[in-house]
Amino acid sequence: MGSDFPLPRTLLSEDVETLLAGATAELGREYRVLREIVEGGAAAVAVLDTRLRYVYVNPHMARIVGVPAEDQLGRTLAEVIPGVERPEEVPQAVLRDGRPRDVLIAGHMGAGTSRTPREWHSTYHRLQNERGEIVGLVAIGVEVTEPRRYLNELERAHGRMAMLHAATLRIGTTLDLETTCQELVDFVVRDLADGASVELVVENEPVRSPRAPSAGVMRMRRAAVSARPELAVRLGGLAGPDDVNDHGPTSPMRRCLERGRPFVTSLPSRARPRGPYAERLALYRAAGIHSTLVVPLRTDSRSVGVLAMVRAGSSPAFTAEDAVVAQELAGRASHAMERAQRYTREHTMALELQRALLSEPTLPHPDLETASRYLPADDSAVVGGDWYDSLALPQGRNLLVIGDVMGHGVEAAVAMSHYRSMLRALASSGMPLHEMLAAADRMVAGSGFERVATCLLALGDPATDTVSYANAGHLPPLRILPDGRVELVPLPAGPPLGTGMGVYETVSRPGVPGGVLLLYTDGLVERRGEDIDVSLHRLTELRLPPGGGLDEILDGILAHAATGSARDDIALLAARTRGV
Template sequence: MPGDQVQPTPRILLTQAELAAIANAMDRAEGVGEHAERLLAELTLARRILDGCPAGVAVLDRDLRYLYVNDALALLNGVPAADHIGRRLPDLLPDLESSEQLLEQVLRTGVPQIVTVGGQTPADGAGDNRWWLGAYHRLSSSSGEILGVAGVVLEVTDALRGREHLVRAGNRMALLDEANRTTGATLDLRQACQALADLLVPRFADYAAVDVADPEGTPRVPSEHYPLRLRRIALATTPELAEVSSPLGRLDEFVVHRAGSPMAHVLADRRPLVLSHPDDEAMRQFSPSPERKEHLLRMGAHSGIYLPLAVHEELVGAVMVFRAGDSPRLTDTDTELLGDLTDRAATGIAHAVRYTREHETALEMQRAFLNAPTVTGPGVETLGRYLPAGSGAEVGGDWFDTLALPHDRTLLVVGDVMGHGVRAAAAMSEYRSVLRTLAIQGSSPDFILLQAERTALTLELDRVATCLLALLDPRRERVTFSNAGHIPPLLVTPDGTRTLLSLPVAPPLGVGLGSFTATTVPLPPGSVLLLCTDGLVERRDRDIETGLHTLATLPITPTAPLSTLLDTVITHLDPTASEDDVAILLARTKPTPDEPDQLGWLPPGWAKPRPGVKPL
């Protein structure tokens, strides 16, 4: 340092000039031995090696003051070699990580040390840290006297920065892969969106919200002329902000961005809106309402970004993140990485959105069809239940139906269209309508299936369906079955006897190989019939025969209410664990009056005429 008084230090090294002077003196002198000349030559060569070494070389005395530095080290330090002599390391390089403790350890123990130090030297003009690798060992005389420490220094800044870039690139790829994997691993929309929110908090932000475009309130290709309505699907926040951030929005609520607003431009133009130094106007743009702007400011939000979620031309939704309090501000690097993360996540979320919408559409179709009025003939009570498949599986084409027929008979129908989704639900409605139309004509169950088979081939229905018909005739105390590829029904007689009926099984409808058989069995009054689809008894981890055995041994009390029996079935067979949807239909017969029906069958809702009144 200028003004510092340099302490004298013993000389243990000769300069090249001094070595040259000694060589000249020896040339003029007589009687100089060959050994002395060789020793001088070796000293001169060693000095040239040290001075010309591209690595920095230094020698320090017992007080850790510089005795020698070569030109390479002087260049690294940005201080002339002569200015090093007699000074300590902290005096010359105050912005360098101090390694004096390490040098003192080498001096005290004699154990060599290799260390990497970083910092800045007067040679650094850019203000960026640099790093050096130093190897130090103790110097001792032949008598064992400790003379000082010698060190060799190499700059490794480029190597470390290259490794840092590789590590950063590897971490980046790992994050992108995690975003792609976690959001694409499920077709559940809420799980996919929450996976993205959890990935962002707390790694990149203190608060994150994932919104999905509402198809009824957002055009497919949004523009500044239309308001945009999004539904909040996922939230994540740090524990410190969990309570105070709640007014910003809750799950499943709608967030509406007015036409022409900055947020509408973000979603229409697919460009993020970044707030690195927010003021009142910027925060107003960031928040869709003045109330939420006030909450953001109250929470100490200082930087944020609103990112679109889009796949090609399809708008999927948006992601909002912000940092608050002591968290560092979002940088350009953060913004770029967040953009890449949301781009990766958008594909998985888009798949979940499309699946969810199709799932809900198919489910609504199923409910609409199954909620259609069903009527039973006298002497029969029924109860049905449709159970959609659990998470990760699509709605299928399972259905049940009951239909009152002439002569106090009732037709029970349970069917299962192959496949899933909207097309399966639509095919189910066609099969259901065909069977209803044919049943009204008064045919037997086997003939109904035969005609349904021909109709399916004529209409070119692209889905086959299993189907079980049961024609109940309480007056005659019998039931007639016909089976098209379906699982057998369970019959429980009034005395509690349970029988899984073994019926002839024909191929499913739509295959074109139908040859259907009718089977009639006794049906005492008070008997219970259970018809279901295979989703009730079949599992990936359970053989269907095991499920059928469980079905056949259900503790069914014939006199119990049908709702109680249905609960028993669901409890013991647990259809919620099924990967397929389930349809269950229960029916019980009861005694009917002995007098014949003089009018035969009338459509449901028609009243029998009073005596002396002719029917229309």
């Protein structure tokens, strides 16, 4: 490829006037212009021989590198700037085939304390003399440190936005608090940490802890934990989910929560841990954990808890940028957790209210046997407004009532109690069934109460051995015959209660000697995507034990309901005449 320093060094010398003494004026002007471009521009220009040693560097490159031009001549880039990153195969390939190539050069450049990380985009061109011999390379570089930094920051920003968008889709998919906490820790372990836990502040919720809270401590319950498999094995001795820990004033979790800011710390690799948390810190260090990040979980109104994350082994330590991302992630998760906590409180309140109201229907006459069931929906839906009742009336008659308030939650449970009390008062007046429903319809509509309800009344009269019915938009009752067969009792149905326009009808049907009359709410039969007539027909295909106890019959009916995908509450009321 040529000998060492084959380029005519006089062409690169400072003695321009001597060099051009015999040249034409036009050639001199061209040379001076070209030299000004090479040495006065903002690009770094260097000429290398075939062994990639510098033959010439322009002043701009000397300033960048922090090494005078004369000290670079005869040396390679690696010798001038140790540790610089540049693929050596690229200039060698240009020497071989003559095709220009681009390369990115990165490393710390500058002199003394001013050395800073910089990046350069360089292009290599092959040089040949007049005989076509390869004599070296020329490299022209432009600094791209700031544009590259901007692009890197932009890429990181896009990555953060993508991660936060994914978090919105994956955290808070249910209204269950424990599930939401687990979704959060599983997500951060996948994208941000090697291990994570959610610690919730214990307020009024009961906890399983043998210790009474100490004075001046904050009690937190570990609601969820997640870790990469290798770290999980090493952390086997640490507390698991549902464990309760007391946090004193020096606890990082407590300080993070009280200050409302992320808390980043590195665990010392050699110093012996001291203080109240020395044992836990020693376990962390033994597991290879070297960096922790604690982020507060706060809503607009209160503190929920903290998200604690760790990194171990070869993972890099947490940075301030990680803390910003984690805080944004925690903010979004906090609102999902608050919704779940609020739902849990409301669901528990509504369920307890409904159970209290449905604890037992009023005792009927001694000649009537009754049994009832209430089964909340199994898909975590909010409790509904289903209710039932049985009332003993004069002349040995018994009134069975079942209804379903539209909607869910505490309001539906409260509305159910209003309907139940109103129908009890109307029943004591002695008016016919259809007039009871009409009066209830007018009273609800006139009060401005917005919760409509379906309702079915069944009045048994032992003197005539008949059952009279009046229906406000409810499903028809079932007759369970003594031989175990099941059949529907077809009835005319008026509009639900609360419309103010209800016209109802009382119809009488024969009694069920030795059989059972069953009233139920729509959760027993309704299935998503299935016609109600199909569901009712399937119910009539049941074969129940003849003469079995009412509780046994209700258990069999609920077992049938469990084979489907019930998405609403189920209320059942069964009645049978005694001594038949």
